[in-house]
Amino acid sequence: MNPLKIFAQTLFLKKNISTDSIQSLYDIKLNGLNGKPIVFSEFKGKHILFVNVASKCGFTPQYKDLQSLHDEYKDKLVIIGVPCNQFGKQEPGNANDIESFCEINYGVTFLISQKIDVKGTNAHPLYKWLTQKNKNGIVNSSVKWNFQKYLVNTKGVLIDYYFSTTKPNSNKITKHLK
Template sequence: MSKNISFYDIKIKSLQGKLVDFSVFKGKNVLFVNVASKCGFTPQYKELQELNNTYNDLVVIGIPCNQFGAQEPGTSEEINEFCEINYGVTFLITEKVDVKGENQHPLYKWLTSKELNGKKSSTVKWNFQKYLVDKNGIFVDYWYSLTKPTSKKIIKHFL
């Protein structure tokens, strides 16, 4: 992956298999969260939906991942149904990807590499780790799973 790659050049598929073009989010903050249906942090879906409903300049994107305790074993259909029925999720959920390791998705390569995002390197430690990209496609920061989506640490960036 080139050092000069922009956040807006990265592509990922939605849970329904449609290509998502991040350039449509120019002018909006984007909060990426690696999600899982069978995790102790899964109730954060409710707060993520709350954030998505509250801030017009914010897009929440859930990225299913099965790399932590095999807590996202479901198919795309099962994940979609779980999110809608249990948490009323309407924000974008992508295809299931690897967020670390040799098959790490290009989005997470960018989010976790200072060389690519220009700001900070990190490792995804568990489900529901959050990464924020600002309205101009600039990496802002990341927060571990224990930080609630509605934490002041996060929402201060939308106020």
């Protein structure tokens, strides 16, 4: 049996909540900007921070803090930037545009995924997992804007989510990495 399901069953036993639809993050497929798969199971034992990113947003300077967080915690944390154009059409570029922007302006070396939808009927399965309690076993949420963050623990269990105003190096996030 999947460890996430065992954890969720233990957590929700007293609340009589069904865990049948809970799935493992490690079963979800997502490609990088280069078109190659990002295999989440390769990150077992590390935290993963998912951030929906955009190059023309007021929060775009957070790329700098994300890179700093990546540099400081690279042995404990994988950061995956997830480009999305659903908020104010602030990520209009293609894969090459996004990659160039991130490298030239912020020296980004952490993973960047393909551009996806993070909300609505066409939301990517990753964001359905991140935002739906019946899939992640922890909490329902909705993505409010660019640079919202989701932190997953070393066993693939969602820890929490943080709105755009929470800086990447905030103690709310880093306390889980120390």
